[in-house]
Every structure is written in C-alpha cells, then in structure tokens.
Amino acid sequence: MGLTERINKTDKLSYYEGQIPIEYVYTYGLGLEKFFRAIKDQGKFLASTCKECGVTYLPARSFCERCLVKIEGTTAVPGTGTVYSYTTVHLNMDESPKKEPALVALIDMDGTDCRFLHYLTGVKADKVKVGMKVKPALKAKKDRKGHIEDIVGFQPS
Amino acid sequence: MREKVAIAGIGYTAFTSVSPGSSYRELTYEAAVKAYDEAGIEPKDVDSFICTSEDFLEGYSISDEYCNDQLGAVLKPAQTIPGDFIHSLAVGMMHVLTERFDIVVVQALSKASNMKTIPEMINFALDPVLNRPLDITAYMVAGLEMNRFLAEERATRKQCAAVVVKNKANALLNPVAAYGARVSIDHVLDSEPIAEPVCLLDVAPYADGAVVMVLCSEKLAPSLSDRPVWINGVGWSSDSPTLESREWTDAVAVRLAGDMAYKMAGIACPAKDVDLAEVNDEISFKELQHLEALRLFDPGQAGKATEDGRTSPGGTLPVNVSGGGLGVGHLFECSGAQKVLELVLQLRGEAGERQVSDASVGLAQAWRGIPSTSAAVAILSN
Numbered sequence: 107m108g109l110t111e112r113i114n115k116t117d118k119l120s121y122y123e124g125q126i127p128i129e130y131v132y133t134y135g136l137g138l139e140k141f142f143r144a145i146k147d148q149g150k151f152l153a154s155t156c157k158e159c160g161v162t163y164l165p166a167r168s169f170c171e172r173c174l175v176k177i178e179g180t181t182a183v184p185g186t187g188t189v190y191s192y193t194t195v196h197l198n199m200d201e202s203p204k205k206e207p208a209l210v211a212l213i214d215m216d217g218t219d220c221r222f223l224h225y226l227t228g229v230k231a232d233k234v235k236v237g238m239k240v241k242p243a244l245k246a247k248k249d250r251k252g253h254i255e256d257i258v259g260f261q262p263s
Numbered sequence: 264m265r266e267k268v269a270i271a272g273i274g275y276t277a278f279t280s281v282s283p284g285s286s287y288r289e290l291t292y293e294a295a296v297k298a299y300d301e302a303g304i305e306p307k308d309v310d311s312f313i314c315t316s317e318d319f320l321e322g323y324s325i326s327d328e329y330c331n332d333q334l335g336a337v338l339k340p341a342q343t344i345p346g347d348f349i350h351s352l353a354v355g356m357m358h359v360l361t362e363r364f365d366i367v368v369v370q371a372l373s374k375a376s377n378m379k380t381i382p383e384m385i386n387f388a389l390d391p392v393l394n395r396p397l398d399i400t401a402y403m404v405a406g407l408e409m410n411r412f413l414a415e416e417r418a419t420r421k422q423c424a425a426v427v428v429k430n431k432a433n434a435l436l437n438p439v440a441a442y443g444a445r446v447s448i449d450h451v452l453d454s455e456p457i458a459e460p461v462c463l464l465d466v467a468p469y470a471d472g473a474v475v476m477v478l479c480s481e482k483l484a485p486s487l488s489d490r491p492v493w494i495n496g497v498g499w500s501s502d503s504p505t506l507e508s509r510e511w512t513d514a515v516a517v518r519l520a521g522d523m524a525y526k527m528a529g530i531a532c533p534a535k536d537v538d539l540a541e542v543n544d545e546i547s548f549k550e551l552q553h554l555e556a557l558r559l560f561d562p563g564q565a566g567k568a569t570e571d572g573r574t575s576p577g578g579t580l581p582v583n584v585s586g587g588g589l590g591v592g593h594l595f596e597c598s599g600a601q602k603v604l605e606l607v608l609q610l611r612g613e614a615g616e617r618q619v620s621d622a623s624v625g626l627a628q629a630w631r632g633i634p635s636t637s638a639a640v641a642i643l644s645n
C-alpha cells in the first residue's frame with residue numbers, strides 16, 4: 107500500500123475554490139438581555155451574584171458556571187475598574203493592518219469577580235499601566251442600541 | 264495490575280507550510296498506510312477508529328463523514344473527536360482498556376493551507392456578542408495574557424524570545440519540521456508587532472501534515488511491535504470559555520490535565536520523573552506558562568531555565584526537541600499528534616541527530632489554541 111506517484115509539476119496542480127456564506131443570530135438570553143437593556147436605558151452595568159458560591163458575574167447571568175445553580179436578581183455596579191492587562195493591537199479581525207493601532211484592555215471590574223474586555227480611550231499606549239483606574243465611556247443615550255458597541259471604551263478615571 | 268496500552272505503530276507525513284501535491288485525504292492515507300505497515304496489520308484487523316476533526320478547519324459540515332475512507336474505516340466502528348489528537352488518544356486508550364477492542368487507530372490531520380480565512384476562523388471562536396464586535400485579531404487574547412505574564416514578572420520578554428530561538432533551532436535537526444531556522448533574540452523582538460508584546464516570530468506559523476497511530480492491548484503488543492511505547496497516563500481539562508470569568512496568568516486547565524495524567528501514571532515528582540517534554544508553544548510565552556502549570560518548573564522559573572539552556576537538547580529537561588509548534592508548525596488539532604509522535608521516536612531511540620540520551624518517560628501536552636483553554640496531556644514510557 108502507499109502512493110507511488112505525486113504531482114510534481116506546479117502547472118498540473120488543480121483546485122476548486124469553495125465558500126459558504128455563514129450568518130447567525132445570537133440571542134442574548136435572560137442574563138445578557140438585562141445587562142444590555144440597563145446599559146441602553148440607564149447607562150448602568152448590571153452584575154449578578156451566585157447565592158451558592160458568592161461569585162459576582164459581570165455581565166449579569168442567569169446561572170452560575172461553577173455551581174450550576176440558577177441566579178436570580180441583579181445589582182448595579184459602578185462600571186469602574188482597574189487595568190488587569192492591556193495590548194496594542196495592530197491587526198483587524200481578518201488580520202488586515204489597522205489604520206491606527208488599537209489599545210485594548212482587560213479590566214478588573216469593581217464590585218465583581220469578573221473582568222471586562224474593551225478598548226482603552228483617551229490615553230496613549232506609553233501612559234497605560236497595569237493597575238490603572240478606569241471608568242466607562244458610553245455613547246450618547248440616543249445612539250445606544252443595546253449591544254457592546256454602546257460602550258465606546260474605558261478611560262482613565 | 265491494570266493492563267497497559269501500547270502505541271504499536273506510527274505513520275506520519277512531513278509537516279510542511281503547504282501541501283499542494285496532496286489532498287487532505289491523501290495526507291491521512293499516507294500516514295495510515297505507513298502506520299498499518301509498521302504494525303503489520305490491515306484495516307480489517309482494526310476494531311475501532313478515532314479521528315480528530317473540527318468542521319470549520321476541515322471545510323465540511325459534519326466533517327466526521329469525511330474521515331473514514333482514507334483510513335480504511337468505511338463501514339467500521341469509527342467516531343470523531345472535535346478536540347486535539349491527545350483527546351482522541353485518551354479515548355483510544357479507554358477503548359483498549361474496556362477489552363472489547365484490541366486494536367484501535369487514532370488519527371489527526373492539518374490541511375491549514377486549504378483554509379483561505381484562518382484569521383476569521385480563529386476569531387469565530389470568540390464570544391459573538393461580547394468580543395467579536397470589537398473587530399480585532401483574536402491574537403489580542405495572547406497579547407493581554409502575555410503582557411500580564413510579564414507584568415507579574417513570571418518571565419522576561421527576552422526569556423520568551425529565547426523559546427523561539429531554541430525551538431526554531433531544534434527544528435533544524437528534525438527532517439519533517441517546516442520552520443527550522445537560526446534566529447536571534449533580536450530577530451524575535453524586532454519582528455512585526457501583532458498584539459503587543461506578541462510579535463510575528465512569537466507565533467507558531469500554520470503547517471500541514473497527518474499522523475496516524477495504532478494502539479493495542481498489552482497482550483497483543485509483542486505481535487505488533489518489537490519496540491512498543493506505553494501510554495502511562497492521560498488527562499484533560501477546560502476552563503470557562505468566557506474571557507471575562509476565567510483564569511488568565513496560570514494555565515489552570517493545563518495544570519489539572521497534567522495532574523490527572525500524573526496520577527494515572529503514578530508520577531509523584533514530575534520535575535524529577537519526566538525526561539523530556541513536548542509542550543504547546545503556539546505563542547512563545549505559552550511554553551513557559553505550560554511548563555510551570557505542569558509542575559516541571561516552579562512558577563517564574565521556566566524562563567530562567569530556558570535562558571540557561573536547561574530546556575535545550577542536552578539540558579536537564581529538553582523541551583520541544585522536535586522544534587515544537589514554533590519550529591514544526593501550528594497543526595491545529597494535529598498539534599498534539601506531532602508531540603506524541605516525537606515522544607514515540609525518542610522513546611524508541613529513533614530520533615536521529617536530535618535523540619535525547621536515556622529517555623524513558625516523556626510528556627506531551629496540547630492546548631486547543633487561541634482563545635480556548637482546552638488542554639490534554641499524555642505521559643508515555645518505553
């Protein structure tokens with residue numbers, strides 16, 4: 107058994123180009139629905155706490171990923187936090203170069219056990235530090251649509 | 264005592280940046296016939312086939328359906344694991360241990376060069392509501408993680424670059440590695456930034472290739488192989504998929520997968536008992552993070568060990584002698600297969616110029632890549 111010949115001429119190589127259009131609708135579910143509604147309508151960050159283990163999730167969730175118990179109720183948290191890490195990103199999702207490098211941060215969110223991923227705005231890369239305090243910058247209320255882009259980013263507080 | 268499971272035959276293609284002369288089926292076929300030939304078996308002798316395949320990476324819905332024919336598994340018991348090869352190896356081991364299957368075949372393939380939109384495909388693994396709308400490369404996850412790793416002084420930037428220097432140099436001695444090169448620390452630091460501090464040379468470049476292995480029971484091993492390699496332990500674990508709620512600096516899932524495998528293998532002191540390790544190095548710093556998670560070095564010590572040459576060939580614990588992902592290539596779900604393959608060659612004493620002397624226990628660790636946390640570990644011995 108085994109192949110005894112191979113294609114060894116580049117001009118004899120053939121291929122067929124295929125593609126499939128892929129589109130989805132991602133429903134938010136109970137937890138995220140409440141979270142994004144509160145951002146849109148009140149400019150508030152809603153978290154939720156597991157009664158079993160005490161972990162506070164942000165965005166709010168409908169069940170605990172550790173205990174698997176149902177989580178009821180939400181609490182507003184300030185939306186402020188501390189930079190846990192940051193990176194200057196040079197490529198878009200498709201790896202085309204960004205016109206301007208983007209500053210992205212992972213933020214330890216006050217009053218929660220979670221971090222939040224978003225852009226850092228109003229600060230130059232060489233001024234950012236791990237441990238820096240930040241606050242959210244939201245779009246004007248009339249422009250908010252109930253999704254992640256309602257948040258412009260986080261800026262030094 | 265529990266019966267042992269042997270790796271009795273291996274077959275593999277070269278790992279290459281492109282493979283235009285072969286279809287994905289022919290890559291697996293090449294690896295399969297070599298493995299069957301080595302074990303002296305035919306497909307009809309195989310009791311169970313386990314393939315490793317992920318729809319988006321293969322370009323098929325239900326890619327399971329497209330795994331059988333090139334393995335001789337048509338109309339035979341066959342199944343697919345959408346994880347790493349080491350997950351499949353663990354399942355194969357369990358099949359043998361049930362004593363209902365004497366000979367089990369495990370396969371993995373990467374035909375990365377068939378994929379025109381790999382960056383988008385990797386991005387598609389991010390949360391669609393919270394993360395994807397930011398329209399940034401998924402490597403930002405590595406940038407954030409590496410920056411924090413450095414901020415906690417777990418390693419220096421240069422120690423991370425030293426991983427690249429070592430692994431690409433190791434690959435020069437591996438005839439089937441795609442990306443062997445002599446590079447310097449400055450080459451790495453000066454390469455194009457992607458998501459700082461991650462630069463182009465910190466990232467394992469994609470490669471093609473296939474690996475097939477024949478597993479069998481202890482009682483059958485002598486008739487299939489005169490140099491069987493034994494699977495002593497396997498383990499696997501995944502953290503939360505959510506970037507917002509999971510652990511960042513420590514690869515906790517890797518630690519748990521390692522501990523599970525060590526327990527099964529009866530290894531009490533990994534740093535002493537493991538002779539060589541092939542760990543995931545898809546991004547330079549991950550090798551250091553993974554070595555520490557696997558208890559092969561204390562936290563914060565793997566970088567120094569790399570700098571001092573202790574993880575180089577001839578060091579106290581050679582790591583990624585094969586070249587790893589950085590030197591061999593990023594093989595997606597076949598990544599762990601390349602690592603297990605290297606251990607088999609080393610433990611048989613067939614690794615040629617890169618042979619590690621007196622190797623008797625080896626560890627292979629896979630990670631499913633950005634932005635996942637899924638880890639799998641296998642411990643082999645001769």
Ligand SMILES: [Zn+2]
Pocket residue numbers: 156157158159160161170171172173174175
């Ligand atoms: Zn809980």
